Amino acid sequence: MVKIEIDKSSGFCFGVVNAIKQAEAELKADEILYCLGDIVHNSHEVKRLNSMGLQTINHEELSKLHDVKVLLRAHGEPPSTYEIARKNNIRIIDATCPVVLQLQRKIKKTFDNLEQKDTQIVIYGKNGHAEVNGLVGQTENKAIVVENVSDLDKIDFSRPIKLFSQTTKSLDGFSEIVEKIKSRAHEAVKFEYFDTVCRQVSSRIDKIRDFASEYDLIFFVSGEKSSNGKILYEECHQANPNSIRVSGPNDIEKSMLKNAQYIGICGATSTPKWLMEEIAEKIKLLLNGENEK
Ligand code: SF4
Numbered sequence: 001m002v003k004i005e006i007d008k009s010s011g012f013c014f015g016v017v018n019a020i021k022q023a024e025a026e027l028k029a030d031e032i033l034y035c036l037g038d039i040v041h042n043s044h045e046v047k048r049l050n051s052m053g054l055q056t057i058n059h060e061e062l063s064k065l066h067d068v069k070v071l072l073r074a075h076g077e078p079p080s081t082y083e084i085a086r087k088n089n090i091r092i093i094d095a096t097c098p099v100v101l102q103l104q105r106k107i108k109k110t111f112d113n114l115e116q117k118d119t120q121i122v123i124y125g126k127n128g129h130a131e132v133n134g135l136v137g138q139t140e141n142k143a144i145v146v147e148n149v150s151d152l153d154k155i156d157f158s159r160p161i162k163l164f165s166q167t168t169k170s171l172d173g174f175s176e177i178v179e180k181i182k183s184r185a186h187e188a189v190k191f192e193y194f195d196t197v198c199r200q201v202s203s204r205i206d207k208i209r210d211f212a213s214e215y216d217l218i219f220f221v222s223g224e225k226s227s228n229g230k231i232l233y234e235e236c237h238q239a240n241p242n243s244i245r246v247s248g249p250n251d252i253e254k255s256m257l258k259n260a261q262y263i264g265i266c267g268a269t270s271t272p273k274w275l276m277e278e279i280a281e282k283i284k285l286l287l288n289g290e291n292e293k
Contacts, residue, residue, distance in 0.1 A: 002257075002260065002261055002262075002263060002287055003261065003262050003263070004263045004264075004265065004280050004283055004284065005215075005262075005263070005264055005265070006264075006265045006266070006273075006276045006277065006280060007207075007208065007211045007264060007265065007266035007267070007276075009204060009207040009208070009211070010204070010208070010211075010221075010265075010266040010267040010268070010271060010276065011267065011269075011271055011272065011273045011276070012040070012269060012270065012271070012272065012273075013097075013198070013200040013201070013269035014097075014200065015074035015097030015098070015099060015100070015198075015200070015269075016040050016074055016097075016269060016270060018074070018095060018097065019039055019040070019071070019073050019074045019095035019097070020039065020040070020045070020049070022071065022093055022095045023035065023039060023049055023054055023071055023093075023095070024049075024052070026069065026071065026093055027049075027052045027053045027054060030053075030069065031053050032053050032055060032068075032069075033053060033054050033055070033069055033070075033071055033093070034054075034055050034056075034057050034062075034065065034068055034069065034070040034071065035049075035054050035055065035056050035057070035070070035071045035073060036056075036057060036058075036059070036062055036070055036071070036072055036073065036077065036081065037056065037058070037073055037075070037130055038056055038073070038225070039054065039056070039071070039073050040073070040074075040223075040270045041222075041223045041224075041225040041226035041227075041229065041268075041270045042222070042223040042226065042268075042270045042271060042272060042275070043223055043247070044223075044247075044248055044272065044275050045270075045272045045275070048272075054071075057070070059081070059084075062081070062084055062085075062088075062090070063084050063088070065088060065090060066088045066089055066090070067088075067089050067090070068090055068091070069090070069091045069093060070085065070090050070091070070092060070093065071092075071093040071095055072092060072093070072094050072095055072096055073095055073096075073130070074095060074096060074097040074100065075096070075097075075100065075129075075130035075131040075134060076096040076097070076100040076101060076104055076130070076131055076134035076135075077096070077130075077133075077134050077137070078133055078134050078136065078137020078138070079137050079138070080137060096134075097167075099167055099198050099200075100131060100134070100167060103135065103164065103167060103196050104134060104135060104138050105138075106164070106194070106196070107121065107123075107135055107138040107139060107143070107164055108138040108139075110162055111138060111139040111140070111142075111143075116160050116190070118159045118160065119159065119160040119161070119162055119190075120144055120155060120156065120159055120160065120161050120162070121139050121142065121143040121144070121162050121164070122143065122144045122145075122146055122155060122161055122162065122163045122164070122181075123135050123136065123143050123144070123145050123146070123163075123164050123165070123166065124146055124147075124163060124164070124165045124166065124169055124173070124174055124177050125145055125146075125147070125165065125166025125169060126145075126147055126166065126227055127145050127147055129166065129227060131166055131167065131168070132145055132166050135164070135166070146177065148173075149176065149177065149180055152177070152180055152181065152184065155181070155184075157181075157184045157185045157186055157189065158186045158189060159189065160189055160190040160191070161181060161185060161189065161190075161191045161192070162191075162192045162193070162194070163177065163178065163181065163191070163192070163193040163194065164193075164194050164196050165194075165195065165196045165197050166196075166227075167196060167197060167198035167201070168197075168198060168201050168227045168228045168231070168269075169197055169227075169231075170197070170202065170205070170231050171195070171197050171202045171205075174195060174197055178193050181193075200269060201228045201231070201232075201269055204228075204232060204269070205231075205232065205235050208232050208235055208236050208239070208266055209235055209236070209238070209239040210239075211264055211266055212235075212236045212237075212239040212240040212243060212264065212266065213239045213240055214262070214264065215240065215260075215262040215263060215264035216242060216259070216260040216261055216262045216263065217242050217243075217244070217256070217257070217260035217262070217263045217264070218236055218240050218242065218243040218244065218263075218264045218265075218266065219243075219244055219246050219252065219263070219264070219265045219266075219279055219283075220232070220233045220236050220237075220243055220244065220245045220246070220266055220267060221245075221246055221247070221248075221265065221266070221267035221268075221271045221275055221276055221279055222245060222247065222267050222268040222270065222271055223247055223268075223270060223271075224247065226268045226269075226270045226271075228268050228269050228270070229245075229267070229268035229270060229271070232266075232267075232268050233245050233268075236266065242260075244256060246279065248275065248278070248279075249278050249279055249281070249282035252279065252282050252283060252286065253286075254286045257283065257286060257287060263283060265279050265280055265283075
């Protein structure tokens with residue numbers, strides 16, 4: 001008898017839960033709600049909310065809208081977005097995660113009160129990611145974004161440096177960046193760093209490793225755009241090389257289930273529980289020979 005289990009610690013983080021709750025509440029009162037960018041990096045959940053009336057727009061579309069309601073997702077937005085909304089009489093439903101909001105305020109305060117004006121604010125994060133754009137916006141777009149060690153050449157090591165992290169980056173990655181900057185910064189240069197990695201993601205790394213190592217086969221469920229999905233899948237795969245990343249039930253084929261007796265299902269902070277449950281159902285159908293794909 002094949003055992004199938006869903007990881008209890010996988011699924012939406014509180015920031016995403018909060019954004020979705022706010023969207024659902026607004027959609028009960030109104031038929032249309034615009035959302036700036038995908039509410040969550042999971043196409044299945046986006047589709048579910050779209051069917052309730054949520055319409056995803058981009059920044060260009062936002063600037064053409066007037067007198068409507070727009071939800072800002074958990075990633076947050078730069079000040080320029082609030083400025084467009086003010087000019088166009090757009091009502092903002094602000095679902096920015098409190099953790100991200102706190103980080104935005106911290107960066108803004110740091111930028112506004114720099115003791116040494118030549119200080120460089122550096123953000124360890126993904127270039128172009130919505131959260132990172134929101135953080136860079138707090139510095140009049142002057143912050144330097146470093147995605148990895150090879151980006152460190154963008155920094156002038158003879159000037160002061162203050163380093164922050166995108167909330168969903170890994171703690172190991174952040175520590176590596178800190179060490180490299182320490183080793184390259186000139187002796188008299190002031191270097192300060194702030195660990196702003198969200199524990200909702202980092203605390204899942206150990207949990208997902210433990211979970212993955214207990215099964216013969218792991219299905220890791222996540223959308224392709226999810227940053228923490230990428231990190232968590234890598235951890236999962238390291239703990240159990242027999243891990244397969246899937247985005248939904250249609251990705252699962254019977255041939256993948258060969259010889260597996262213990263199958264685990266886990267996912268990212270942007271993966272809905274209902275989707276992991278659908279995956280479990282699909283596996284059961286395939287094992288019972290009711291669905292051959
Ligand atoms: S990962 Fe953390 S910071 Fe990002 S939305 Fe979730 S709770 Fe908020």
